[in-house]
Amino acid sequence: MASMSHISPVLIANRGEIAVRLIKSAKALGIKTIAIYTPVDQQSLHVRLADKAVPLTGGNAGGYLQTAEILEICQAENVASVIPGYGFLSENTDFAEDVVKAGMTWIGPSSDTIKSFGIKHTSRILAEEAGVPIVPGTKDLLKNAQEARQAAEAIGFPVILKATAGGGGMGLQVCNNSDEVQHYFETIVSRGQTLFKNAGVFMEKYIAQGRHIEVQIFGNGLGDAISFFERECSIQRRHQKVIEECPSLFVGKTPGLRQKLSDAAIRLAELVKYKSAGTVEFLVDDDTGSFFFLEMNTRLQVEHGITELCYNVDLVAMMYEQAAAEASPLGGIKHLKQRQPTGPQGAAVELRLYAENPVRNYAPSPGLLQDLEWAKGDIRIDTWVTKGTNISAYYDPLLAKLMAHSPTREESSEKLIRFIDDSVIAGPPTNADFLRQILASPPFKAGQTTTNFLSTKFNYKPCAIDVISGGPLTHIQDLPAWFGVRNGVPESGPMDPLAFQIANILVGNELTTEALEMTGAGPELRFLADALIAVSGPDIAIELDGEPKKSWESFAVKAGQRLSLGKIRGNGCRAYLAISGGFPSVPKFIGSKSNAIACNFGGYQGRRLAAGDLIFLKEQDVSRLSQFTRAFPSDLLPKYESDWEIYCVPGPHDVGFLTNSGIETLYNTKWKVSHNASRSGIAIVGPTPEFSRQDGGEGGGHPSNVLEYGYPLGAVNWAGDAANILPLEGPDMGGFISTNTVVRADFWRLGQVSPGNTVTFKPISFDSAIELRKRTIDFISTTSEAFKRPGGIKDLRPLDWVVPSDHVSAVIKEIHETDSRPPTTYRQAGDTYILVEYGQQKSSLNLRGRVELLANEIESWKDDRISGCVATHINLLVQFEGTRLHQSELMEKLIKAEQRIPDASQAKLPSRIIRLPLVWDDSVTKKYIQDYTEAVRSSAVYLPSNIDFVARNNGITAQDVLDTFIKARWICVSVCFYTAVPCIINLDPRKQLRCPKWNPPRTATPEGCVGVGGISACIYNSLSPGGFQMMGRSIPGWDFFSLNKQYLRNKPAFFRTFDQFEFYQVSEEEYNKFLDDFHAGQFTYDIQPAEFDMKEYNEFLDSIQDDLVQVRKRQDEAAAVLAKEEASLLAEWKASKAAMVTFVTDDIEKLKADPKLSYIASPMNANVWKLQVKEGDIIQKNHLITILEAMKMEISVFSEDEFIGTRVTKVVQKPGSIVSPGDPICFVEEVQ
Structure with a gap:
């Protein structure tokens, strides 16, 4: 055997599972591997397994086809050989020639062989020359549709049109009559030119009852070839294989056929002195056993693995062996004929697991692979994905090849069925259930696997719902969600737990079972199986196949029916859809199936539902469903209002933070709910209460600032002068005061508060709050029990929601x-x-x-x-x-x-020293600052440069600010907010930066952003809202799926309290590489175990007290100057906003008074996101006028029929404008 050093290192010119396969065999032979990858593939397994991985710069779509760049990489990396796998460049003759010309070894057939067999009509000529039967068809290419019609009539229908350069099932069309030939001919010409740069088309007889049988061959290029006999690949969708078998059951039952097929394949291979692995494909007539040449695949096939299992051979290793021999004086594998096997051992079956939707014509389904747990068992898995992989839309959706090998075909099939049943594959739709049903079907078991199997012998019946439209905001929630988890994981769960639980009661579920939460309007769903469902919440339009249905009662849905959930009518904003049995295929993340919209994790792929989603249901007893219906009594329905009185408990921050007048303002105001009302924060608008402090001290420059603390859910939180109620997806830590907190029992009403509503806070005592909570729990419990016994609902009583108001001290x-103890305050x-x-x-x-x-x-x-x-x-x-x-x-x-508790001043606390890269003042943070400047606030003391502001506010230079990071050590005092953000302070108080936070805060902060606020800094681990001044970016400490080996299993948070941080400056290019490594799970945190000695630290503090006094004096003086400047800028900004509202209002009133004009109005309280009309436009039917944004939803506003043909004369709103129901968007006039 030739030395493998002749072909090392080898460049893997591919991606996905085949790249992984090629790397594994190379490593087993001691061959160094170099992988290439596009941006979307940076997390792919082949990138992690290769000895070296080099990024491609040609973009995602065409990256793996950029031959010039790949050849440049080969030269730069001193590559000795290139192996292409299948697809992409595997049959690109020019690339194969260029590899050889560059002095490297091409691992595969010669370019001449690839060229000879790449053109289908010329490969038929070679087959005839080798004495291999060919399917009746045209010898030459067809010139036009008329010639194609004549040929079809001579051959006899049905026929199949084929692009001569086609492959992979593309460029094919079956025609049953002359009209179809006429219709499809130009289509195939076009496909051939577009896909393969060759417009040639020929025709063959189409054998409907055929079998796709292929023979695996291997040649040494010296004239010898052997075969590993046949595989059957007849089960196909869109002419692409789904299930393969080795050997073929049909061939084994047909005397002499196996040898005939093998001999024919060998003759053809030896005719052209074939080298390396290849496959000769035949079409076998199911009725007669006659076989015909289809094509020669001059590459490794996807399904080669089942041949390897049945013949105990590594075909990829043989390819490397052949290539090494070619690169040596041997020229090829010697004595190849001695390796000819006599026949298969046992039977192997392969399933191609695709991210595709079988009920949507096998449409590719890109998305997030939320969970992947392969079952234990004797199954070969060739895959490139892991838990957390994002399946791209750019490439073939093959996720894995699942192969079973057993003594019999039946045993292998049963193994695979059990494997699918016991594995967890959760995320985008896959064909796993589809494959399982095929294996379990009687026709498959009987071996009736002709090429028309899927269209004539099998009917897929999934127990699932097909999402036709996801609605504005539909997602999955359960209970108790992430209650008590904290650590930057929002609690989540249903915003209205009352309606949610009653919906579950109506369908017989446990109270905590996952259901759909729908905001504003609902989705349209096609049920593929029978189900029992119930809708609860505010009045919402419900139709089942066009027939109106009622909410608050359960009803059966039959397979094939469509459920349409329209807009919520009247008050309230969230409705719930419960389905008996829930959604068993939706995985749990940290113990819950809830979807944290604010953090993009959990639920279905970490997001809201969208068209094309496929959600599996629990198998149901159809006869039981038709009898099991329940209706919730109408006199017990909760009341949804527009003016809400919400119960709250004072605190934690009222007295000492607000004046008595400020507290009165808090409780005597009808606060208007802003369009910015979502699961993560409900903005309320009203007067600014009077603060009792001048500033926030070490917490920041505004009196609403405090040192960061844990946020209670339901808190009325003041970020500067703006108030937000923190609901179930609010952050669990921050540095703004919370004046009062909505009680748990009133969360269901808080969840139904809508933009434009008003909220009045009603203070009550702790005991009253608990009394309300107990009443709610009892109401749910008695309702659940009442439905379990005949006539039980008659005993139900309405929920008593009245308790006395009581303003107790916070x-x-x-x-x-x-x-020995510091002063301690306990706040409610x-x-x-x-x-x-x-x-x-x-x-x-x-x-x-x-x-x-x-x-x-x-x-x-x-x-x-x-x-x-x-x-x-x-x-x-x-x-x-x-x-x-x-x-x-x-x-x-x-x-x-x-x-x-002992005195902490003498404690020794476990710690780690973590060194992190820091890119300073980078382009991404600048872009976020610029976006804020354009969309929110154009002038502020911290704009346009946060770094310059922090320097000025501390009386130092911008370089000094940088030095506080790269020449000092920081320590983590908390891990909270969103996705476990570390809040850190500088260990040297003299270098602690002091500054206020943004006012108002921003809605988005980039991943990895390093921010400063109060005396703290933090690293934003994910895209999230924020208020800290942005300095640059570092590496996050949150890995959703714990891909990085330094993370604990199923623990996405990496940083811990009392971790110590050291930063070193890097360029933006270097940082981007580090961030790419982080996303791929390959970044290595530089960590040293340590101990933090409080006694030693206190001695250090004592030694710097004199210096610290001077530092604080300098900081106070600088901050006082900027505080005045900010107060002036803030007042100007508020005044300009008020003036703009007045100006627009006056202008609108004048236009309204013009009798020639009419206007198209906003249907709701919202922010104008995008305007889709301009002055002079003529309004068409269903004309899109604007896209509004409210409650984290996009709402399209279309024109009514009455405006068709009118001209837009004036657009009176602009992006960022706040509109209420009835406010004009644009004025129109009749066209004369």
Whole structure:
């Protein structure tokens, strides 16, 4: 055998599973491998397995076809050989020739052989020369449609038109009569020219009852060839194979056929002195056993693996062996004939697992592979994907080849059925269930696998729903979602848990079963199986095959029926669709099937539903479904309002943060709900309450700023002068005050608050809040039980929702400072949280150490009534179940704990030192700042450069700001917000940067952004809202699927409290490479284990006190100047906004008064996102006028028929304008 050094390193000119396959065999032979990849493939397995991976710059669509660039890579990497696999460049003769001309070895047939067999009509001539039967057809290419008609009539129908350069099932068309030949001829000509750069077309007789049988051959280029006999690949969709078998059951039952096929294939291979692996394809008549040459595939076939299993051979290794021999004096494998096998051992079956939708004509289905757990078993899996892979739309959707080998065909089929049943493959639609049903079908078991199998012998019946339209915002939620998880994972779950649970009751589900949440309007769904469903929530249009249906009652849906859910009518904004059995195929992420829209994880592919989605259901007993229907009594229905009184508990921040007048403003105002009302935040508009502080101290320059703390859900949170209610997907940490907190029992009403509604906050006591909660729990429980017994619903009573108003103090208790303990304040934060605060809003690692010790103490209690804690600078937010653990009892436990906690100033805390790259003032953060400047606020003290602002605010230079990062060490004081953002402070207080946060905050911050606010910094781990000043970008610490080996399994958060950070500056190009590595799971964090010694640190603090006084003086003076400047700029900005509203309003009123004009109005409270008309346009039928944005949804506004033919005279809104129902978008006039 020739040395493999002749062909090492080898460049793998491919992607996907075949690239992985080629790399594995090369590594087993000691051949160094070099992979290439496009941007979308940076996470692909072949990139990780190769010895080296080189990115392609030719774009995603054509990257793997850029021969010039690939040859340049070969030269740069001193490549000795190139192996192409299948597809892409595998049969590109020019590329094969260029590889050889460049002095490398082409691992595959010669370019002359590829060329000879690449043109189908010339390959037929070669087959005839070798004495191989060919299908009756035209010898030469057809000149036109008329000649094609004449040929078809001579051959006899049916016939098949073929592009002569075609392959992979493309460029084919079966025709049953002359008219079809006439119709399709030009189509095939066009396909051939477009796909293969060859417009030639020929014709063959089409054998309807045929079998696709192929023979695996291997030649040494010296005139010898052997065969590994046949595979059957008859089961095809769109002329592409789906299931393959080795050997063929039909061939085995037909005496002498196996040898005849093998001999014919060998004759053809030896005629052209074929070298390397190839396949000769035949069409075998199912009735007679006659066989005809179809084509020669001059490459490795997709299905080569089942031949390897039946003959215990590595065909890829043979290809490397042949190539090494060619590169040596041997010229090819010697004594090849001695390797001719006598026949197959056992039987192998291969399934091609595709990301495609079988009910949508096998349409490719790109998307996120949320979960992938292969079952244990004797199955060969050739794949390129892992959990978390994003399946691209640019390439073939093949995910994996699943192969079973057993003594019999039946055993292999059963193995594969069990394997599919026991594996988890969740994400975009795949054909897994389709393949399983084929294997289990009687025709397949009987071996009736002709090429028309799928069209005549098999009917796929999935138990699923086909999403025709996803609606504005439809997604999956369950209970209790991520309750108590924290660590930057929003709780999520249904915004209206009351309606959600009742919908589940109506279909007989557990209360917590996943269901669809629909905002504004619902989806259109085609049910592919029988199901029992119920819709709850506000009044919504429901039609089943056009027949109106009612909400709040269950009804059966039959397979094939369409369910259309229209707009929500009247008050309320969210409805729920529960289906009996839920959605069993939707995977759990950190224990829940809920979808966190704000973070793009969970649910169905981490997103809202969209057309083409396929969601599997639980198999149902059809006869039971038709009898099992329930209706919720109409007199018990919840009331959905437009003016809401929402119950809340004062705190955690009112007294001491708002004046008495400010507190009165809070509770006496009807707050208007903004269009920015979503699952992550409900913006409310009204007067700015009077703050009692001048600034936020170390928390920031605005009086709404505080040191970061754990946010209670339901909090009314003040970011500067703007208020947001934090619902179920709100962040779990931040640095803005929360004045009052909506009680848990009222979350269902909070979930139905809509843009344009008003909200009045009604303060109540903790005990009243718990009483409401108990009433709600009891109502759900008794309703569930009532439906389980005959006549039980008659005993149900309406939910009593009245409790007395009671403004209690937000501060539950204060403990004064002692020699061994800091002052401690216990703040009420709704009915499920207590905020423990040490000190007086001054950051201190001694206090942070005490917070950690308290958190550890609470964890040691193992009390299941306590859901978890959020630890930050000087605070610990304790979450508890108030219906089981009273606030007073928890307070007693917390106060006793204080007496047991040791002095943190002497503690030694476990830590790690992590070095991270930092790109400073990069183009991406600049772009986000620019977008904010254009869309939100054009002038602010922190614009246009955040870095310059931070420098000015601290009385230092921009270089000094950079030095605080790259010449100092930082320590992590919390891991919270969204996706486990690390909040860090500089260990040297003299280098701690002080600055206010953005006002108003931005809605988007780029992944990896390093921000500064208050005295803290952070690394935004994912795209998220934010208010910190943006400095540059580093590497995130959040890996959704724990691809990186340094992450703990199923733990997406990497950073920990008391981690120490060191940054080193890199260029933007270097950073982008690091970020690409991070996305591919290949970035290596530079980590050293460490211990943080509080005693040693306190000694350091004592030594710098004099210096620190001077630093603080400088910072205070600088900040005071900029605070005045910001106050002026902020006032100007507010005034300009108010003036613009006045100007537009006056202009609109004048236009309204013109009798010649009419106007097209906004249907809702929203933000104008895009205008689709301009002055002078003539309105057509269903003319798109504008696209509005509200509640994180896009709403298209179309013209009514009455405006058809009118001309737009004036567009009175612009992108970013806020509109209410009835506000004019544009004015129109009749065309004279």
